[in-house]
Amino acid sequence: MLCTTLAPALAQSGPAGQVPPAAVGPAFPIATDARLAGDSRQTRFVLDLDRTVPFRAFLLGDPYRVVVDLPQVSFHLPTGAGSGGRGLVKAFRYGLVMPGGSRIVFDLTGPARIANSTVLDAANGQPTRMVLELEEVDEATFARSIGTDGRTPSGQADSTASPAAPGGVVPPAVRPPPTTVAVAVPPSGGAPDSRPVVVIDPGHGGIDYGTQGGEVPEKNLVLAFGQALRDRLERSGKYRVVMTRDDDTFIPLGDRVRIAQKQSAALFVSIHADALPRGEGTAQGATIYTLADKASDVEAERLAEAENRADQIGGVNLTEEPADVADILFDLARRETRTFSNRFARLLMNDMKTAVHMHKRPLKSAGFRVLKAPDVPSVLVELGYVSNKGDMGNLVSEAWRSRTADAMARSIDVFLAKRVANAGAERADKPAAARAKP
Template sequence: MTRRANHIVLLGMALASAVLGFGWCSVTRAAPGEVSEASAEKPADASLPVASDVRIAGDEKQTRFILDLDRKVSLRAFTLADPYRVVIDMPQVAFHLDPGAGTVARGLIKAFRYGMVMPGGSRMVFDLAKPVRIKSAVALDPANGQPARMVIELEAVDRTTFVQGLAVENRPELRPAITASETSSPVATTVIAAAGPATAMDSRPVVVIDPGHGGVDNGTQAGGESEKSIVLGFGLALRDRLEKIGKYRVVMTRSDDTFVALDDRVKMARKEGAALFVSIHADALPKGEGDAQGATVYTLSDKASDAEAQRLADLENKADAIGGVNLTEEPTEVADILIDLAQRETRTFSGRFARLVVGEMKVTTRMHKHPLKSAGFRVLKAPDVPSVLIELGYVSNKDDLQSLMSENWRSKTVGAVAKSIDSYFAKHMVSAGAGN
């Protein structure tokens, strides 16, 4: 146990260095898939809303950002830390702004960038001079000779207030200088937490359910259906089934149509002290690449078990580009080595669970001809949390899609996955008891 504890401390130090090196890209260079002004110069669909002008007013205490549009659009605003940013997601917009508009600093906004992050979705990212609170974020109809507008009101706050205002999955670790009384909110105070805040009173194993994609990232799409909606419905049904069993504390990486970066999903599982991480997806083959059907269960591997597994891992790992994450940076060599050591035992447990899932699912649903595979999915890389990724089927296959949209199929398959979780913990507890 002492050796393992020392190893975890070293791993924490290495991961701290790696985490500090990551983040969304700065204004001066765009990461793969990050919004940039270049994307505004592409020919736009005439049916798209047009953004024609932008104004920034205020000072370093309060700043107002106004975007003029030819029609009202819906929007979602949220903050991100380290560096401090405000992100605005909206339907796809044609940006006809003056060149260099995003480089002018004013008040709390150092600069901003904008563009299409995926077909049907646009994003603006404000780089901030200091932490802020989004006082208001509204879309206004044309009125009194004014065009439709998007108005964002920002107000300066201290770091503690800023962090407490973040979505849980986006909260960074608070700096040690912050006192204990200031950290009463459920924010992790160390890089590696043995358990989440609720586990002090709840000793049940924590199961994290991770519906893939979300928000501006639709995932695969076919027949008018998107992967993000299919897997969210399945994940919520699985949560309800497990909570009904009552043996587990269930945590969702997302419970609505929200984008959560891959690394943040992993961080959430580790912060909650997860005993099991189950990521839910639905695959699709590009047109012209044949047809495939059936469910597949994946575990983590440095080498993919086949070309199809590698293709899928590459596709899923690039999903973060939609959220503006820089995928070109890699962890340090030291972190890689420590993570690999910690993962050896975790991979053993992941493999056991994956075999149980396949065994239960094949009773209720069609399985892929090679149902157990491995690949380098980033979302499975928590070194101390047994993790699997379940591809429920292929939305590109007519029969699979029909099943995926069936309440009866979902109920049976959710039951199978829940049963495999039950079996895993029953065998795991017996195994742990025998080793004491």
């Protein structure tokens, strides 16, 4: 069943979602093995490839990380690759970070520098190899090196050049560019599409797997559900539905918010699946979260902190994130948006509990970055716990997804019908109000 119901979400997955070589187009290089060697003073990483690729390696701090950007690569590494570390590397993860670009992120045990980064051509029966060598350094040396590229020896492929993927796409140096969304354009001369826009945000993606409670990582589970909800809403014809991601691509949190704002969305629904750390008991059922400056409970705070680390996991540099605007009008809009978000959350809870099992405390709030659009009502739905066998069984069930998507669609219908009606009434009142002015 997993193969049929989750197939669209499995392409370009990392360790927990391998794709057979036959399912991947021939245009992309294939990585077949990865290994670490060395000790806490010097550590080497080697990636076996079926052809030479350009790449770029650089450092990020807080926490200590090394990021390697490559053209889009099909990762066919052994199960569990990257989950353990050696020497200066605690662990590493890999995956698609944008169309045409892949990324490997290394979590370091302490400050280090990139001593060497190069590609060795295939020779003597050995495959092409990407080699990254790290050396232990002090804090000051590390701080001076943050964001700078590793260099390659003369005569080797230059890893500091901008690596162009097939089709000329260049992987990002520090962060992917703001995501653009394909929007249906009305026929020439036709009226603009005035239907409310609903943005569906399947969490995680690409290099960010989310939680993993079984054979299928969270990023694949929530993408499959997001696609089911999109299809259900589009069948009604009432809405224009935009997905923040419709494939296994990493999208930074800020870009997800900007997509909703750029589309003047009437509603933003972020889809996730939680997991309790091992040894912290069991929990079951769906939970709906809204934005709050202070978390409603300890579990909500834990979850928000975990979800807000997505950009860190993807190796995104957050130094360019804009500061909050301290403005009265902005604050008023934000308060109104939170009121609408809470109203929708209650509607959603009432509809979902008729169709699915809900958490014992189904409504919670915390400081989720992805819910911070000041002008778009937003909720984050945790469909269940991948750490719970019953919830995991639901998450991979096509019948459960269909039933839950129907319940969510009913809530969206009720919520947006009221908002559209109110907006129409306000427009109708404006001419009369204008005439009444002296």
